[in-house]
Amino acid sequence: MPETPDRDAAEARLVSGGIISLTLAARRGGTEAIVTTLSGLLNGWAVLVDRYGQPIAAVGAGRIHIDDAISAATQRSRRIRHPDLQVFPVGRAEDPRATLVVSARRGVTSRTRDLATQAAALLDLTFFPRRDGRLEELARQDAVDVLLHGSPDLARSLAGRWGITGTQLVVGVVRARSRAVMLESRALEWLDELELPPLAAAVDAEVVVVLGPETVGAWSERILTAATVERVPVRCGLGAPAPFGALATGRLQAAQAVGIALADDRPVVEFGRMTSVEELLRAIPAPAVAALVEPLRPLAADPDGQLLESLRVFLSENGSWEAAASQLGVHRHTLRNRIQKIEELTGLSMSSAEDRALAWLAVQARVWF
The missing domain is CATH 3.30.450.40 (GAF domain)
Structure with missing residues (x-):
């Protein structure tokens, strides 16, 4: 008709x-x-x-x-x-x-x-929310916290609401070598450019970002462009893909990777490609690895984790007081006091190259094993 x-x-x-x-x-x-x-x-x-x-x-x-x-x-x-x-x-x-x-x-x-x-x-x-100026910072922080520490079912449900699907996620940690960089704003701008959910939250002097594994390549390229072409003094570490409920480990891996990125002056470091130290530690018998980590055990009693984090950053910055204090957001005297306390608790001397090497291996072993 x-x-x-x-x-x-x-x-x-x-x-x-x-x-x-x-x-x-x-x-x-x-x-x-x-x-x-x-x-x-x-x-x-x-x-x-x-x-x-x-x-x-x-x-x-x-x-x-x-x-x-x-x-x-x-x-x-x-x-x-x-x-x-x-x-x-x-x-x-x-x-x-x-x-x-x-x-x-x-x-x-x-x-x-x-x-x-x-x-x-x-x-x-x-279903795929873009960055919105009305999106409250608290909402992003809560979302990232649930993904890192929530139950697998809760984290999976929340990820779906933010437009991330699949069975695994990748945690990234972004740091700036200068306090003049508005790090969280930059990270959100890059996520928006890549049309990725704005799952980023500032934690102290760094920004934690949660990504789908399929977007890691695009994110790495964006960080590389920012660091090399746009001259933004930013470094990023990426954990290995992890299932829901296991992202806290990915967060630790990303922190280790960004420490290497800062120390080696590389824009992006992926934890999964940090094979040399991992292979060395895997070649060491388990009792020897336990003995290696043992000196750091007193530091684990620190309720807020400041001592372990200070040690990790100090070592990743090759013992530079200025750079490490800047990364931690503390005064150099505060960092010196913390390192002195670490030396007293562990029996290791940060003025000794051998002890620093042992401490670095021990810090790495805490993440891998």
């Missing part, structure tokens, strides 16, 4: 009203509300699938529909049992970070396309 002007106008009104409904849903309920509203507008079903083929949200869809949506989103070579699916990328079309798959009652193909396209654009804003 041919289209008429009245029918075209009615269709346009339905699409316009639907777009308004989707926008209100995005403001009030975010991702779930968008998918729910879209399903109702289409009188069908809608499924949002992440880049790993995992369903994020599904409304009006049974198990078979969800399986078909995953196959359509990931382009798997299996038979799709439900016909007339429409697929819409969420994010950049050339590299979508999620896919919206919908099925509507027949006869409304153009309306389905228009409404689903709008929904995909809104999902890009809700």
